[in-house]
Every structure is written in C-alpha cells, then in structure tokens.
Amino acid sequence: MAKLDLKIFNGGDKSTWCPGCGDFGILAAIKQALPGIGVAPHQVMLVSGIGCGSKLPHYMRANGFNSLHGRALPVAQGIKLANHALKVIAVTGDGDGYGIGMGHFMHLARRNVDITHIVENNQVYGLTKGQYSPTSERGYISSFSPEGALEYAVNPILLAVAGGATFVARGFAGDVKQLVWLIQQAVQHPGYALIDVLQPCVTYNKINTYEWYRARVYKVDEEPGYDASRRDLAFAKAQEWGDKIPTGIIYREVGRPTYEEQVTALKAGPLVSQPLDGRLADYEALKNEFI
Amino acid sequence: MPRNRMTIMVGGEAGQGVESGGAGFAKALARGGLHVFGLPDFMSRIRGGHNFYLVRVAEEPLWAHEDDVHLLLAFNRDTVDLHLHEVVPGGGIIHDSAVKVDPALLAKRGVQDFEMPLVKIAEEIGGHRIMMNTAAIGATAGITGYEFERVADIILTNFKRKGQEIAENNLKVARHAYDLAAERYSGSFDWKLAQVPGAPQRMLINGNQALAMGALAAGCRFISTYPMTPASSITEWLAAHAAKFGIVQKQVEDETAALLMAIGAAHAGVRAMTATSGGGFCLMVEALGLAGMTETPVVIVDAQRGGPSTGLPTRTEQSDLEFVLHASHGEFPRLVLAPGTIEQCFSSGFRAFNLAEKYQTPVIMLTDLHLAFATRTIDKDALDFRSLKIDRGELVPWEALNGQADGYQRHRVTESGISPRVLPGSEQAIYITTGDEHTSYGFITEDANERVQQMDKRMRKLEVAKRDMEPPIWYGPEEAEVTLVGWGSSYGALREATDLLNAAGVKTNFLQFLDIFPLDEALVTAELGRIRRMVVVEQNYTGQLANVLRVYSGRKADALLTKYDGRAFSARWVAERVKATVGVTVHA
Numbered sequence: 001m002a003k004l005d006l007k008i009f010n011g012g013d014k015s016t017w018c019p020g021c022g023d024f025g026i027l028a029a030i031k032q033a034l035p036g037i038g039v040a041p042h043q044v045m046l047v048s049g050i051g052c053g054s055k056l057p058h059y060m061r062a063n064g065f066n067s068l069h070g071r072a073l074p075v076a077q078g079i080k081l082a083n084h085a086l087k088v089i090a091v092t093g094d095g096d097g098y099g100i101g102m103g104h105f106m107h108l109a110r111r112n113v114d115i116t117h118i119v120e121n122n123q124v125y126g127l128t129k130g131q132y133s134p135t136s137e138r139g140y141i142s143s144f145s146p147e148g149a150l151e152y153a154v155n156p157i158l159l160a161v162a163g164g165a166t167f168v169a170r171g172f173a174g175d176v177k178q179l180v181w182l183i184q185q186a187v188q189h190p191g192y193a194l195i196d197v198l199q200p201c202v203t204y205n206k207i208n209t210y211e212w213y214r215a216r217v218y219k220v221d222e223e224p225g226y227d228a229s230r231r232d233l234a235f236a237k238a239q240e241w242g243d244k245i246p247t248g249i250i251y252r253e254v255g256r257p258t259y260e261e262q263v264t265a266l267k268a269g270p271l272v273s274q275p276l277d278g279r280l281a282d283y284e285a286l287k288n289e290f291i
Numbered sequence: 292m293p294r295n296r297m298t299i300m301v302g303g304e305a306g307q308g309v310e311s312g313g314a315g316f317a318k319a320l321a322r323g324g325l326h327v328f329g330l331p332d333f334m335s336r337i338r339g340g341h342n343f344y345l346v347r348v349a350e351e352p353l354w355a356h357e358d359d360v361h362l363l364l365a366f367n368r369d370t371v372d373l374h375l376h377e378v379v380p381g382g383g384i385i386h387d388s389a390v391k392v393d394p395a396l397l398a399k400r401g402v403q404d405f406e407m408p409l410v411k412i413a414e415e416i417g418g419h420r421i422m423m424n425t426a427a428i429g430a431t432a433g434i435t436g437y438e439f440e441r442v443a444d445i446i447l448t449n450f451k452r453k454g455q456e457i458a459e460n461n462l463k464v465a466r467h468a469y470d471l472a473a474e475r476y477s478g479s480f481d482w483k484l485a486q487v488p489g490a491p492q493r494m495l496i497n498g499n500q501a502l503a504m505g506a507l508a509a510g511c512r513f514i515s516t517y518p519m520t521p522a523s524s525i526t527e528w529l530a531a532h533a534a535k536f537g538i539v540q541k542q543v544e545d546e547t548a549a550l551l552m553a554i555g556a557a558h559a560g561v562r563a564m565t566a567t568s569g570g571g572f573c574l575m576v577e578a579l580g581l582a583g584m585t586e587t588p589v590v591i592v593d594a595q596r597g598g599p600s601t602g603l604p605t606r607t608e609q610s611d612l613e614f615v616l617h618a619s620h621g622e623f624p625r626l627v628l629a630p631g632t633i634e635q636c637f638s639s640g641f642r643a644f645n646l647a648e649k650y651q652t653p654v655i656m657l658t659d660l661h662l663a664f665a666t667r668t669i670d671k672d673a674l675d676f677r678s679l680k681i682d683r684g685e686l687v688p689w690e691a692l693n694g695q696a697d698g699y700q701r702h703r704v705t706e707s708g709i710s711p712r713v714l715p716g717s718e719q720a721i722y723i724t725t726g727d728e729h730t731s732y733g734f735i736t737e738d739a740n741e742r743v744q745q746m747d748k749r750m751r752k753l754e755v756a757k758r759d760m761e762p763p764i765w766y767g768p769e770e771a772e773v774t775l776v777g778w779g780s781s782y783g784a785l786r787e788a789t790d791l792l793n794a795a796g797v798k799t800n801f802l803q804f805l806d807i808f809p810l811d812e813a814l815v816t817a818e819l820g821r822i823r824r825m826v827v828v829e830q831n832y833t834g835q836l837a838n839v840l841r842v843y844s845g846r847k848a849d850a851l852l853t854k855y856d857g858r859a860f861s862a863r864w865v866a867e868r869v870k871a872t873v874g875v876t877v878h879a
Contacts, residue, residue: 011697012723013734042718047555050726057723058734061697063715064723065558066735067551068581074548078555078563079715081539082513086559086716107544265512265537272560272714274537276510276681282535283508283676290494291322291671 004035011061016052022173022199022210023053023120029176030089030118031060033183045086047076049096052127053120053199056091070100073108076115083272084114084260087187094121098134098154105156109163112191113259116183119156119194120173122201123208130204137207157250158238160194161231166253167193168234170246172217173200174210178247185249191258198245213245220248228252295325295350297482298357299431301424302343302374303366305336308424311449312364313344314666316428317495319445320348321668323438324490328353328783329666330859335520335604341369350487353667354632354783358861361482362435364427365390378402383480385409385430385472387423405434405476407468417464429465433472437484442469494669498636498662498780501674502592503528505640506564507536508679511590513563515541515552520604521660522566522594546574550591554582557589558724560714562644566592568660569611570601576618579653583623585724586702586710586749588647588654588684595659597857606857607660609779610831613838615655616808622746624708624753626650626760627808629657631782633667635805637674646759649684650752651712657807659830661859662780685711692719700731704744708751753809760806763818767793767800773869774822776848777829778804778836780859785828787862788869795866797873804836810843819846828852828865 009031017023034044044062048054050069057064063086067075076090097105097119108115124142125131131144135156139148160168167189171179179197186193198217200210220226220237223246227233234251260266268274301313310331317329328347334340345356360377363370365386378384380401386392387409397404407430413422425446432442442465450458503525506514516526530540539556543549549565556563567575572593582589595611597603615627626646630639639656647654692699692713699720703710710731713720727735728742736742767789777785785801792799802818819825819840827837827848834851841847852868854860 040718041721042716045559045715046723055735058725061721062723063721064725064733065555065585066723066725066727067554067585068577068726071547071551071578071581074543074551075555075558078513078515078552078557079559080555081541081552082556082559082561082563083714083716103544104548107548263539264534265539268537271512271537271539271556272716274512276512276562276683277508279536280676283504286504286507286532287494287671287674290496290500291492 002038004038004040006032006035008035009041009060009062013058015059016055018203020202021052022122022201023056025173025176026053026118026120026179026197026199027056027059029179029183033180033187036180037184037188039087039187043087045079045088047072047079047088047090049092049101051093051096053093054091054096070096071104072096073101073104073117077108077113080113080115081260081263081266081271083270084266085270088115089187090115090117092117092119094119094123094135095125095133098156106159106163108192109160109165111259112164112166112256114190114192116186116193117195118183119196120199121156121196122199122205124201124205126201126204140207155238155241156194156196158235161234161238161251165194165251166191166256167249168251169193169195169249171195171197172213172247173197174213175217175247178219182249189252191256216243216245217247218244220246220250229254292481292483294483295348295485297361297484298345298347298359299362299364300343300345300360300374300377301364301366301427302341302370304339305334305342306338307366309342309344309366312424312428313346315445315449316431317346317666319441320346320484321493321495322444323441323486325349325487326351326353326668327495327666328356329495330356331664333605341373343370343374348484354786355862356665356859358863362431364431366424366427375400375402381481383434383476385427385434403476403479405430405472407472409468412467413464416467417460422461422464425461425464426468429468430472433469434476434480435482435484436473436477438486439466439469441486492671494671495666496633496669497664497666498630498633498658499524499594499664500528501633501636502630502640502656502658504674505637506590506644507532508676509562509641509644510681511562511564511644512537513539513553513556513561514565515543515549516565516567517543517546517549517571519568519571521596521663522568522571522592524663525566525592546571547578550575550578550589553589554578554587557587558585558715562648564590564592566594568594568596569598569614572611572615572618579625580619580621580623581726582653583619583625583749584726586651588651590643590647590654590656592656592658594663595657603857605660607780607859608830608855608857609659610835610855611657612807612835615657616839622750624650624652624749624756625808626652626654626756627657628654629778629805629807631662631779631803631805633669634673636662641679645682646756648686649682649709649759650756651684651709652752657779659780665859685709687711687713689713689717689719692717695719697721701733702729702731702745702748704731704748707755708748709755757809757811760809760811762814764803764805765800766803768798769800771798771800771823773797773799773824773826775799775801775865775869776804776825776827776836776840777801778807781828781830784860784862784865788865791862791866792869795870797870799869807839812843815840816844816846819844824849826850826852826869828860830854830860
C-alpha cells in the first residue's frame with residue numbers, strides 16, 4: 001500500500017477546541033494514520049455526533065457528515081451500506097456514543113458493519129459545561145450531580161467485547177504514536193472496530209487529567225502472554241480499571257464476515273454504483289403476482 | 292335476481308383462515324373478470340378474537356366497501372352475533388353444523404340459515420379440519436352459482452407451494468362442499484355470481500403493495516425499517532424482491548435508526564426510504580430535522596393508524612396530518628403527499644423519490660391502515676411503468692467536475708434554493724455537511740448573515756416545489772350545492788357518497804387533496820372559493836385538513852364530518868350524515 005503525503009488531510013475549518021484539549025491528539029493521529037495506510041481524503045467519510053469531539057470532521061480535509069447527538073452510528077451504517085467503497089470512520093464523544101448512542105453502539109457491535117468507531121472519551125460533558133457523563137466515575141461531582149454521581153460508569157470495552165465487536169481497543173490522546181497505530185489497525189480491520197480513547201478535558205475534568213492517565217496506562221501488547229484473539233482474556237482485561245489501565249488492542253477476532261459482505265444486493269459492488277432503472281420488463285412481470 | 296352485485300363477509304377467530312379464505316375468494320372473483328373490493332378487519336392478536344374479511348363484488352369498478360352483507364360465512368358463533376344485523380333480509384349465513392345459531396333470530400331478520408357440515412367435509416374428504424375454510428369457500432361458490440373452475444384454479448394456485456397432495460385434498464373438499472351447498476341452498480338464494488367472459492386481466496392489489504412497486508420503479512434500493520402495523524408489508528414486499536432487484540433491506544434497532552440509516556444511504560447517493568406508522572414516526576422526528584438541515588433527499592412513509600400512543604394498532608385513522616406538517620423543531624422544507632387510491636399510492640410512491648432528490652429534502656407520504664390493507668381490482672395498465680421517468684434533480688456527475696477540489700459548496704446559495712449536489716467520494720469535491728447551521732461549504736457557523744442566507748435558501752425550495760404539487764382533484768358535477776372535501780383513503784367512500792347524494796337529489800361534488808404540502812395558497816383559495824357548502828370529511832377528531840385549509844386559504848369549513856372509531860368510512864355513512872342536514876333519505 002502506497003503511503004501518501006502526511007499533510008494530505010490538513011485543511012478544514014479553524015478549531016474551536018480549548019488549548020490543550022485531548023481532541024488535538026486524536027485529530028493529529030487520524031491525519032497521520034490514514035496516509036500511512038494509503039487512504040486519501042476523498043475515500044474517507046467521517047461521521048460524527050454532536051459535542052466538542054464531534055466537531056472533529058470540520059477540522060481536517062475529508063468528507064464529513066456531522067449528524068446528531070448520539071446518532072452518528074446509524075448514519076455511518078447507512079453510508080457504508082450505500083457505498084462500501086468509502087472508509088467510514090465514526091467519531092463520537094462518550095456522552096454521545098455511550099449515552100444517547102448506547103443502543104446504536106450495541107447493535108452495530110453485533111452487526112459487524114465495517115466501520116471504525118473512535119470515541120473521544122473524556123468522562124465529562126464538555127460542550128454543555130461540565131455535567132457528568134456515562135463514563136464519569138461514580139461519585140463524580142458536577143452541576144448535575146452536586147452530591148456526586150450515583151451511577152457506576154459504563155465500561156465500553158467490556159460492553160463491546162460482550163456485544164460481539166470484532167475489534168476492541170483503547171487508546172490515550174496523550175500517546176499519539178500508539179493511537180496512529182491503533183487507528184491504522186482499526187481502519188484495516190474488516191468489521192466494526194471500536195477505539196475508546198482516553199481524552200483529557202482540560203477545562204472541566206479536573207480528575208482524569210493527562211497526569212492521571214500517564215500514571216496508569218500501559219500497553220497490553222507489551223504484556224507477555226496477552227493474546228488479543230482470546231475472548232476470555234479480553235473479558236478479564238476489559239475489567240481492569242483504576243491503578244492500571246490497559247491500552248492497545250484488547251480484542252481482535254479475525255475471519256468473521258462483515259455485515260455488508262453478506263448482503264446479496266452488495267455482491268455486485270457498491271449500491272450507489274448500481275443502475276437505478278433499466279428493469280422495465282422485470283417491473284412489468286411483477287404485476288402477475290397480483291393476478 | 293341480483294347478479295354480480297353483492298358483499299360476502301368471512302368472519303371468525305384469528306388463526307381460522309379468515310383472511311386467506313376472504314382474500315382467496317376475492318382473487319377467484321377477480322380472475323373471473325369481476326371487480327372486487329376487499330376489506331380485511333382484524334385485531335391486534337395472533338390467535339382468537341374476532342376478525343373478518345369483506346369481499347364486495349360487481350361488474351363495474353368499485354371504490355369502497357359497502358355496509359350491507361348478503362352472504363355471511365361464520366366460522367364461529369361470535370361472527371353471527373356481531374354481524375347478523377348487517378345481513379340483508381333474504382341474505383344467508385353459512386356456518387358449520389357445530390356453530391349453533393338460533394333459527395328464531397335469523398327468521399326475525401329474514402336471514403336464511405345455510406348450515407353446512409364444513410368441518411365434517413374437511414375431515415372426511417380432506418383428512419384435516421384445517422380445510423374447513425376451503426369447504427366454506429366451496430359452499431359460497433355453490434350457493435351463489437359461481438363457476439367451480441374459478442374456485443379450483445385459486446385453490447391450486449394457493450396450495451401449489453404446499454405440495455400436490457394438499458392441493459388435491461383441498462380441491463376435493465371444495466368440490467364436495469360446492470355440490471352439497473348448491474343442491475341444498477342455491478335455489479333459495481337470490482344473489483348470484485358468474486364470471487365475465489372476455490374481461491381483461493386485473494390485479495387485486497392493496498396500497499402498500501402499489502406504493503412499494505412505485506418506490507422500486509423509482510430506483511429505491513435502500514429501505515431501513517422497524518416492524519410496525521400497518522407499514523410492515525411495504526418492507527416485506529421489498530424484502531421479497533431484494534435479491535432480484537439489488538435492494539438493501541435493513542431491519543434496525545428502532546425507528547430513530549431507521550430514518551438515520553436511510554439518511555446516511557441517501558447522503559451517499561442511493562435512493563432510500565423508511566416506512567412506519569405514527570408511533571414510529573414519533574421516533575423519527577429528530578432525524579427528520581437533520582434531513583431538512585443537511586438537505587438530504589429521503590422518503591418516509593407514515594401509514595397512519597389510530598393514535599395516540601399505541602392507540603388502535605390494527606385500526607385506521609387520519610390523525611397525523613398536522614403532526615407530520617410540523618414535526619421536528621425549527622423550520623425547514625418538507626413535502627407531504629397523501630395518496631388516496633391504489634393508483635395514487637403507486638404514482639406517489641414513485642414521485643416521492645424524484646421530489647426528494649429535486650428539492651434535496653425529506654418527502655413524507657401519508658397513507659393509513661385502510662389504504663394500506665384494503666384491496667381493489669385495477670387494470671394491469673393502471674400502473675404504467677413506461678411513463679415513469681427518474682429525475683435526480685441537480686445531481687452533478689463526477690465526470691462533470693473540473694477540479695473543484697475544496698472549492699465545492701454543498702450548500703451553495705442559489706435562486707431556487709437548490710444547491711447542485713455531488714455525491715461523496717470524488718477527489719474533485721471533498722466536503723462536509725452538518726446538522727448545525729452551516730456555511731455554504733458545510734462548516735458550522737453562528738454568523739447571523741450566513742444563518743439568514745442558508746435559512747432563506749432552504750425555505751425558498753418550497754416556493755419552487757409548489758409548482759410540482761398535484762392540485763386537488765374534483766369529482767362529480769361542476770356545479771353543486773354541497774362539496775365534500777377529503778384526503779387520503781376516504782377517496783373511495785367519498786366518491787361513492789357523491790354518487791349516492793346526487794342520485795338522492797342533492798347536488799354534490801367532491802374535492803380530494805392529494806399533495807398536501809407545500810400548498811399553493813392562491814390555487815387553494817380559488818378552488819375553495821368555488822364551493823357553496825364545504826363539508827370536510829376526515830377520519831380524526833379535530834378536522835386536521837379543515838384546519839390546514841383554513842390557515843392557508845382563510846376558508847372555514849361549513850361542516851365537519853369526522854369519525855375516529857378506527858373503522859373506514861362507508862359511502863352510505865357519509866351520505867346519510869350529509870343528508871341529515873338536508874332531510875333526504877339515502878338508499879345505498
């Protein structure tokens with residue numbers, strides 16, 4: 001695969017993110033990862049939800065569809081099924097992806113549509129000014145939880161493995177090098193690929209900071225004996241959180257067909273490339289069903 | 292002796308073969324050259340309860356069901372109790388010997404008792420009691436004198452899939468019941484049926500099927516839906532033809548996802564739709580606004596049923612009109628089509644996709660359960676695929692792009708409001724769009740000037756679209772004392788009611804609103820201005836079309852005739868009520 005110019009994805013609108021936002025690391029990683037595996041901007045469709053992180057498609061040069069809060073995944077699936085020649089990358093936040101979008105997330109996982117899903121998980125609602133999110137720690141104090149959040153945090157890695165996702169990874173916005181590699185692996189993985197990215201919110205989340213994460217993250221691929229193809233190990237690894245937080249590819253299943261590979265209509269090529277008409281005789285014959 | 296002019300009702304529990312029996316006999320009549328109107332009426336349950344199927348037959352085209360029943364096939368006692376009052380004097384009830392009917396009750400109404408050993412025939416001749424409905428169909432044909440070859444033909448067609456032996460056993464059952472019923476009862480029953488030699492082949496088809504065919508012909512190749520009565524059979528029909536025609540049919544997790552997925556597919560360039568009922572449309576409301584804002588051409592069917600909430604899941608209503616006109620927050624252009632006949636379901640099913648792409652905005656088709664499920668015979672030529680022309684509007688092919696690269700403006704401000712559209716994937720036009728207010732390039736903006744420009748541009752599309760809307764359709768004499776105004780599935784009943792009223796000496800015509808939004812105010816005001824006494828007839832409580840017409844024309848209805856019991860209008864029901872205000876008796 002020919003590598004492309006690393007600057008090819010530069011462009012788009014001026015960013016509105018706070019200085020130091022973890023989203024900058026994620027954006028940089030996407031822009032580096034894609035040329036490295038020979039993917040050009042016109043071949044990419046970035047589909048996002050709503051939130052700080054979901055503005056990401058505006059800040060680079062690629063096709064984008066910035067949809068609704070929590071609703072990126074169904075739009076992304078529609079695009080992929082209509083044109084599976086496109087590399088579809090969904091970008092959502094944690095409130096977006098695991099709150100409103102939770103149902104869509106679980107159903108996409110079991111469907112295995114070939115979509116890379118990058119979640120900018122900062123464990124807080126940023127754009128609405130600091131309320132607790134589905135991944136905020138229990139006890140997290142915010143304007144909507146002045147006495148501390150009563151719920152336990154969503155564990156997206158565990159849910160994804162349980163839900164049937166064929167590629168489940170965790171990255172850290174402070175480690176762009178690893179993130180580039182994860183994105184390349186995810187985009188090249190045939191099927192649904194989740195990358196949950198630990199992304200510090202420098203303005204609202206004073207707990208889960210760069211320093212907090214740096215003291216805890218480690219790479220599972222450097223751990224002797226860890227085999228990401230084993231679901232039992234993945235289940236155990238997915239439950240690690242606290243003093244040690246695993247990053248890297250937690251689970252990868254090779255060989256499961258993608259959803260679109262199994263759809264009869266798509267065997268002739270991308271749906272969008274197929275002719276709309278020219279079936280008059282076949283249409284006319286349909287009338288006989290009713291006679 | 293009335294020939295080829297009667298209504299047969301098949302009634303029983305869910306699971307007794309009411310629908311298959313009714314639909315089967317209707318098809319046998321249609322194949323015999325007769326015109327048929329078939330009305331299924333069923334409950335929201337899989338077994339038990341009470342279902343019925345009405346088959347009205349005539350030699351001329353039929354537009355609606357009628358209230359009178361001439362022959363009642365009662366598969367259980369409930370059917371007799373519930374429907375005896377609808378059977379006309381001289382009519383008859385076919386029932387199995389085990390269904391005990393009080394002869395005095397029948398005699399009081401002058402209805403004949405056509406007791407038949409249906410189950411016994413099914414068991415002894417066919418080998419299984421399940422063939423009881425076949426026996427009943429055979430008996431119906433025997434009593435009415437309808438040619439047995441037509442019944443035999445339909446039995447062979449329907450049971451072919453189940454194997455030769457089953458088909459032949461059913462045939463024997465039907466023949467036995469036919470002969471016995473003919474011998475015992477045909478002499479005393481006045482209503483007779485006979486095939487019409489030389490009649491053209493006709494389809495017996497319902498609104499959902501016609502709409503799905505129209506969509507297919509329009510090049511719809513993507514349908515994402517969540518099952519919901521009465522919309523599901525649109526998906527089912529397209530699913531059954533998906534492999535042959537290359538359709539991606541996707542059942543999704545909820546209706547929100549259904550519309551969003553269709554939006555994604557449409558954005559990528561495929562003609563895409565979703566279909567649901569009012570409750571499912573509620574979940575789509577959020578995505579509807581997204582389609583409007585991102586200028587995505589997507590088609591949505593709302594096959595209405597009784598609401599609110601779960602409402603009357605298997606009953607008909609026209610109560611979503613104002614909802615779909617205003618659904619979703621904010622303001623954006625949408626087109627609303629409301630076909631009222633099988634033919635209009637087909638043409639609207641096709642047109643919706645051209646309109647969606649031409650105006651790059653959502654198109655909503657409002658139908659209802661009655662239109663979705665009731666079947667009617669139509670000539671084969673009534674659905675004309677040859678006359679349909681796919682028009683993708685201002686879709687710029689990739690080959691026509693000259694290195695626009697990052698200069699392409701997806702939401703370019705134009706006079707018509709329509710921005711030339713390029714499908715994503717070209718090196719020459721890399722772009723973004725968003726549900727946020729955006730610049731012409733699709734980038735998020737909060738700039739006041741950009742906002743106004745984009746808002747004006749989007750809303751301007753409605754001004755242009757008005758010219759593409761079908762004007763309301765008149766039926767009946769040009770000059771009239773009374774004008775019935777309606778929309779949607781009531782077309783048939785209102786058309787026949789118009790005839791009944793004129794026959795009764797009340798000069799009446801009928802105005803059907805086909806495309807409901809955007810309305811051309813001048814045109815509507817002029818049309819309504821021709822009306823002396825405006826009676827708006829709707830299947831809802833509040834008179835939603837009447838409200839809309841008043842807003843857009845200032846004309847207030849003189850009378851409002853509404854019904855919200857979940858049952859379709861009949862012509863006589865409408866005519867009697869219109870007449871009640873004048874004091875003339877109407878004979879249907």
